[in-house]
Amino acid sequence: MDQQLKSDFPVDWEEDHYVSRREFVKFMTLASGGLAVGTAGLAVWAHTPRDHRTFEAALIAKVADVPVGQALAFSYPQPRDLCILVHSREGEFRAYSRRCTHLSCPVEFQPEHHRLYCPCHNGAFSLEDGHVLQGPPPRPLPEIMLEIRGDEIHAVGVKKAEA
């Protein structure tokens, strides 16, 4: 232990171990390889299809429970994932994550403007595809994929939109 310490931290400069120039270039090339593999890994991860994630279908509401121009809050796929179902036009249901992509404030339906609105920083999202209409949100709202089965509305998946 003591010998090791003396060897690692010698008193005389001549006894110190220097990193040779070749060792330095070797180390840098190794680091370069690591970074290249890491960046390639990120690229693969980025292009792995995850846009349409399907989860177990969940019953949200009956068609009659949400009249035209009304909205309903629900959770999908986990109880903590707040969402909003909007009956914008006759027979046209849309559902989005309720969490604003800016700072996660809950968005609310504004029927008079036909949009989803975040009151925290005046952000607004389109009802058609969830894209940002105004304000600071950097990304569209993730869309909840719906299926109408008879008179029931079921959530079947989450579609994450690109920025």
Add this chain to the structure above:
Amino acid sequence: MKRTPVQFRRAQRATAFLGLMMFNLVLVVIQLWMFVGVLESLLDGRTTMAIPAAIGSFVILGINSWMLVGIYRMERLG
């Protein structure tokens, strides 16, 4: 004091080596910058930068490897 041709060649080689090392360092810093940039853009939900950065990173790795091989060859030749 006049240097002999051998000493002169040695000094020249040392300067070239130092230049190579600095170039190597700059390339690795660029790679690091690209890696962090890709990571940040992915966390922000953008994926367009990932593939060009990966290609660029492998090009830099190629240059670095080529330099390392060149250094070994230079040492072998003396």
